[in-house]
Amino acid sequence: MEQAIADCIGRDPEQREFHQVVREFLVSIRPVLDRHPEYRRLAVLERLVEPERMILFRVPWMDDQGGVHVNRGYRVEMSSAIGPYKGGLRFHPSVNLSIIKFLAFEQVFKNSLTTLPLGGAKGGADFDPKGRSDTEVMRFCQAFMAELFRHIGEDTDVPAGDIGVGAREIGYLFGMYKKLQNKFTGVLTGKGLDWGGSLIRPESTGYGIIYFAAEMLGRCGETVAGKRWLVSGSGNVAQFTAEKILHLGGRVLTMSDSSGHIYDEEGIDAAKLAFIKELKNVRRGRIREYCDQYPQAVYVPADPVLGWNPLWHYPADCAVPAATQNEITGQDARHLVAGGVRLVCEGANMPSTPEAIAVFREHAVLFGPAKAANAGGVAVSGLEMVQDSMRMSWTREEVDTRLHAIIRAIHRTCLDEAAAYGREGDYVAGANIAGFVKVASAMLDQGLV
Ligand code: NDP
Numbered sequence: 001m002e003q004a005i006a007d008c009i010g011r012d013p014e015q016r017e018f019h020q021v022v023r024e025f026l027v028s029i030r031p032v033l034d035r036h037p038e039y040r041r042l043a044v045l046e047r048l049v050e051p052e053r054m055i056l057f058r059v060p061w062m063d064d065q066g067g068v069h070v071n072r073g074y075r076v077e078m079s080s081a082i083g084p085y086k087g088g089l090r091f092h093p094s095v096n097l098s099i100i101k102f103l104a105f106e107q108v109f110k111n112s113l114t115t116l117p118l119g120g121a122k123g124g125a126d127f128d129p130k131g132r133s134d135t136e137v138m139r140f141c142q143a144f145m146a147e148l149f150r151h152i153g154e155d156t157d158v159p160a161g162d163i164g165v166g167a168r169e170i171g172y173l174f175g176m177y178k179k180l181q182n183k184f185t186g187v188l189t190g191k192g193l194d195w196g197g198s199l200i201r202p203e204s205t206g207y208g209i210i211y212f213a214a215e216m217l218g219r220c221g222e223t224v225a226g227k228r229w230l231v232s233g234s235g236n237v238a239q240f241t242a243e244k245i246l247h248l249g250g251r252v253l254t255m256s257d258s259s260g261h262i263y264d265e266e267g268i269d270a271a272k273l274a275f276i277k278e279l280k281n282v283r284r285g286r287i288r289e290y291c292d293q294y295p296q297a298v299y300v301p302a303d304p305v306l307g308w309n310p311l312w313h314y315p316a317d318c319a320v321p322a323a324t325q326n327e328i329t330g331q332d333a334r335h336l337v338a339g340g341v342r343l344v345c346e347g348a349n350m351p352s353t354p355e356a357i358a359v360f361r362e363h364a365v366l367f368g369p370a371k372a373a374n375a376g377g378v379a380v381s382g383l384e385m386v387q388d389s390m391r392m393s394w395t396r397e398e399v400d401t402r403l404h405a406i407i408r409a410i411h412r413t414c415l416d417e418a419a420a421y422g423r424e425g426d427y428v429a430g431a432n433i434a435g436f437v438k439v440a441s442a443m444l445d446q447g448l449v
């Protein structure tokens with residue numbers, strides 16, 4: 001197995017984020033390989049770390065002033081062992097092949113955990129939608145889809161949103177796909193409700209994270225209610241994480257964006273959260289404006305050297321990182337522990353560095369890894385695909401009930417698989433093992449393809 005990691009690094013030495021995710025994963029599935037020699041014999045790991053297909057393409061587009069820009073588009077189709085490729089699109093200037101590969105790799109095992117038949121993929125572009133007009137974003141999305149359309153399809157590969165890709169972008173992408181293919185199908189998820197979308201899809205990732213956290217707390221006889229929560233980010237995942245914490249009686253103290261964070265000791269209540277949603281989703285403003293409206297809150301700009309704004313030093317009980325990868329360092333994790341945090345549930349993908357995870361382990365912090373805790377988003381995407389293919393739609397209650405049941409099942413599976421390998425209560429091991437076993441056994445069934 002060390003050889004599999006070394007080969008993976010040797011092949012693409014600059015792909016740091018991809019190596020990080022592969023290393024974390026391979027270490028936890030070692031006991032499975034020891035019990036099942038056929039996985040080694042048939043090179044399951046070597047196959048899993050090499051994407052089935054990678055598509056890189058030029059995206060030329062024109063801004064409102066007539067200036068021409070060229071971005072790079074990506075789609076990494078990692079595994080179709082258990083279903084059509086599925087996973088989001090990220091538009092952010094930091095996007096590169098390492099980031100898309102790490103996200104696609106995570107997605108394979110996350111999707112496996114959802115209990116639905118979904119393979120794993122991820123895509124995006126190094127385009128920065130911040131500060132761009134709606135028409136510029138539309139032209140970018142159309143240019144992006146002008147190439148991507150030939151690689152995707154409702155039974156082949158079904159993209160969705162991620163950082164920088166929300167309802168607006170999915171609309172423009174879908175419109176262009178439909179025009180090019182002359183087909184109205186469920187080729188994307190996160191669609192508008194009037195044209196094939198599912199109720200609860202916008203809420204699903206955030207709600208699912210707190211359903212998962214509630215299960216973890218429940219095992220210790222605790223609840224979300226009355227606890228102080230640190231949340232990072234202020235996008236889709238952070239907003240609905242905060243909303244569900246409020247529904248369940250918890251107190252949200254922080255939110256952030258890439259420019260800084262706010263700390264509101266009184267708590268971000270429903271009215272304040274509605275302000276943040278309008279600020280972020282309609283006006284596309286900065287989180288600092290929260291303090292113009294609620295001056296008792298504190299705004300802390302991002303550290304100019306770090307380029308980042310850790311908010312993990314405030315006293316609290318629980319934390320949900322919901323912005324981006326590697327946003328909790330070892331030092332941040334020590335601050336969390338010192339501040340009294342007993343539960344960390346990952347909202348973003350790979351938000352905790354390996355050093356941070358080691359600190360949580362050392363201090364017996366309840367730790368919910370992303371591929372289990374944030375699987376609610378892609379799970380409801382899977383439910384959107386089901387509704388699209390039936391040409392019907394379920395009620396809000398029906399989708400929410402299914403989401404909740406899926407999250408409970410994932411939580412149970414993590415614990416059961418961890419226990420089966422002598423790692424009681426270890427959600428990281430449980431999630432990795434459960435996700436892996438299903439994909440690996442499908443690969444064996446399907447032969448060397
Ligand atoms: P959004 O684009 O809606 O929001 C992202 C938030 O994180 C914004 O507040 C953004 O601030 C902040 N952020 C992003 N990148 C950085 C950065 N490099 N440094 C500091 N802040 C940053 O994205 P989502 O809420 O959809 O995604 C958040 C995380 O959740 C991502 O890791 C994503 O992969 C993961 N996720 C998303 C799912 C979904 O269904 N959308 C499902 C499962 C996981 P700013 O606006 O200033 O950039």
Ligand code: 2IT
Binds near residue numbers: 089110162377379
């Ligand atoms: O990271 C993720 O799981 C997502 N961005 C959602 C993917 C999806 O297909 O809904």
